[in-house]
Amino acid sequence: MVRLPFVRKRPLHKAPSDALDALLVDAKKGNKEARETLLRSYQPFVDRVVAQVCGRAISHTEDEFQIAFVAMNDAIDRYEDERGSFIGFAETVMRRRLIDHFRANERQKERPFSAFDVEDEEGNLQNTIDVDASMAIFEAGELVKARAEEIARYKEELSLYGVSFDSLVILSPKHQDARASAIAVAQILVKDPLLTQMFVKSHALPMKLLQSKVTVSRKTLERQRHYIVAVTVLLLGDYELLQGFVREGDQL
Numbered sequence: 001m002v003r004l005p006f007v008r009k010r011p012l013h014k015a016p017s018d019a020l021d022a023l024l025v026d027a028k029k030g031n032k033e034a035r036e037t038l039l040r041s042y043q044p045f046v047d048r049v050v051a052q053v054c055g056r057a058i059s060h061t062e063d064e065f066q067i068a069f070v071a072m073n074d075a076i077d078r079y080e081d082e083r084g085s086f087i088g089f090a091e092t093v094m095r096r097r098l099i100d101h102f103r104a105n106e107r108q109k110e111r112p113f114s115a116f117d118v119e120d121e122e123g124n125l126q127n128t129i130d131v132d133a134s135m136a137i138f139e140a141g142e143l144v145k146a147r148a149e150e151i152a153r154y155k156e157e158l159s160l161y162g163v164s165f166d167s168l169v170i171l172s173p174k175h176q177d178a179r180a181s182a183i184a185v186a187q188i189l190v191k192d193p194l195l196t197q198m199f200v201k202s203h204a205l206p207m208k209l210l211q212s213k214v215t216v217s218r219k220t221l222e223r224q225r226h227y228i229v230a231v232t233v234l235l236l237g238d239y240e241l242l243q244g245f246v247r248e249g250d251q252l
Helices: 017-028 032-041 043-054 063-078 086-107 128-160 165-171 176-191 193-202 207-211 218-223 225-236 240-247
Strands: 117-119 125-127
Touching: 017 032, 017 063, 032 043, 032 063, 043 063, 043 086, 063 086, 128 225, 128 240, 165 225, 176 193, 176 207, 176 225, 193 207, 193 225, 207 218, 218 225, 225 240
Parallel strands: none
Antiparallel strands: 117 125
16 A cells, blocks of 8 residues: 655644644645645544554554555545534544455455545545445434433433432323323423413422413323423423424423
8 A cells, every 4th residue: 555645754743723623624625735734743643543443553554554544534525513523533434444444354355345435536535435434423423422411411400390310200191192291281381481481480380370371180280290391391491302302202
């Protein structure tokens, strides 16, 4: 495998993150000098990832390093800001490329993995299967982290209303129609500015006024209180991922 000409034996000191972000933007726009500077700055990071995957230190003349370095270069072209951390995405691309390299060697496939390489406008090779798969894995991981962060915030906010996940398990309606009724009550509360204001201020259901707006009895409201509170907090808060469960009619 041909060595990339801009790899140096003594990499530059790591630049500040804002400087690297600026280089990333310029590199994606076609600035070759910015790309080379960026790749030199991230070379120690590439070394670390390759060593972790291979289980040993890898010299810059070995195929594994060259594969990872090309993967880093491809990651620069495919990265988008809204996808999260560039470091996380680049590491996923490198790991995936190396793993596929090992698998290809083991299986001695009749059709080489490089058959899926395509050349971009600048003459750089990109493997569509590898990068797309890496993107999917990276996005799935980011989604899991985002949902976990929402759940943590949701749990903390529920505690302000005297509701916990444990109490929800015990006190939530067991039948689908009962859950649907409780969700409908929460939706009525959320759509009423006065009810919403009272709910947020007191951290409790405004039972008297709420009862006058719904068709269920006060006894039912009391019995379903934890569940109604949980749904109301969910609908009022910034919980885009978790709100999908209510929109789809699933149980919390």
